[in-house]
Amino acid sequence: MPSVSARLGALAPPDTTAGYLLRVSRPRFWLYLAGPAAVGAVFATRDTAELFTPLTVALTVYFLVPANVFLYGVNDIFDADVDAENPKKGDKEVRYRGDRGVLAAVLASGALALAFLPALPAEAVVAMLAFLALATEYSAPPLRFKTTPFLDSVSNGLYVLPGVVAYATVAGRFPPALAVAGAWLWTMAMHTFSAIPDIEPDRAAGIETTATVLGERRTYAYCCLVWALSAAVFALVHPFWGGLLAVYPLFTAAVALTDVSVDRAYWWFPVLNTAVGTLLTMGGLWRIVYAT
Numbered sequence: 001m002p003s004v005s006a007r008l009g010a011l012a013p014p015d016t017t018a019g020y021l022l023r024v025s026r027p028r029f030w031l032y033l034a035g036p037a038a039v040g041a042v043f044a045t046r047d048t049a050e051l052f053t054p055l056t057v058a059l060t061v062y063f064l065v066p067a068n069v070f071l072y073g074v075n076d077i078f079d080a081d082v083d084a085e086n087p088k089k090g091d092k093e094v095r096y097r098g099d100r101g102v103l104a105a106v107l108a109s110g111a112l113a114l115a116f117l118p119a120l121p122a123e124a125v126v127a128m129l130a131f132l133a134l135a136t137e138y139s140a141p142p143l144r145f146k147t148t149p150f151l152d153s154v155s156n157g158l159y160v161l162p163g164v165v166a167y168a169t170v171a172g173r174f175p176p177a178l179a180v181a182g183a184w185l186w187t188m189a190m191h192t193f194s195a196i197p198d199i200e201p202d203r204a205a206g207i208e209t210t211a212t213v214l215g216e217r218r219t220y221a222y223c224c225l226v227w228a229l230s231a232a233v234f235a236l237v238h239p240f241w242g243g244l245l246a247v248y249p250l251f252t253a254a255v256a257l258t259d260v261s262v263d264r265a266y267w268w269f270p271v272l273n274t275a276v277g278t279l280l281t282m283g284g285l286w287r288i289v290y291a292t
Helices: 004-011 017-024 031-044 048-052 054-064 066-078 100-119 122-137 151-159 161-171 177-194 196-204 210-237 239-245 247-257 262-266 269-291
Strands: none
Touching: 017 066, 017 100, 031 048, 031 054, 031 066, 031 151, 031 161, 031 269, 048 054, 048 269, 054 066, 054 100, 054 161, 066 100, 066 122, 100 122, 122 151, 122 161, 151 161, 151 177, 151 210, 177 196, 177 210, 177 239, 177 247, 177 269, 196 210, 196 262, 210 239, 210 247, 239 247, 239 269, 247 269
């Protein structure tokens, strides 16, 4: 079976602007933003007709690709020097080359989010603006959260915000606070786990992150703890949610206590996260069908 890189190469060569943008958007991770949007819409609906309005479909499409171009494009533009030492950029990801066309596409992807604002309720506007702010300042000066230990972890709650946008768009109100808190904790642990393969490149570049400060073993412990807290908070929302999320601390402990390479385990997460997100979404759809 051809690799993801080979399939992308056949679709759009990396030396073209389109091929480069496709890789910058991290196709393996597209559902990290679009998934929460879908889950948020599902749990806000009272019947299935509300799921497929032009606005909810457009939001999901935006968070599937353009939002990823913006988020990761900003990251790569401001990390160009750091990424010169990162081996991931020579394999599954690409390095920013200073292409003005790429810069224009990244800016346009961010501006596209603003086009939704007149059609959104106030709560969704707040969440969308918060998403844009965190997506920018995670990587860009002056705040550049990714270089501040623990703030790098907390700021990755930005991945929750597409779900808040979608929920508020459908329901006209913010989602339950406990659900947002549980999801925010989940993103904190996911971010910090993903930083483990970058510990050595980040140290070589003089960048401090939660993972570089804690070191590999204590970062595993941090991720287990935060994911366990996430599962506990989700269990207060619904036991089914808590049970699903309990897989994450168990998975992390298994990686930490075996000889599985963290570089390899990191690339299993898109599959694990998609499976968990699918089960959450199916549970939400079952709730709608059962209620009717």
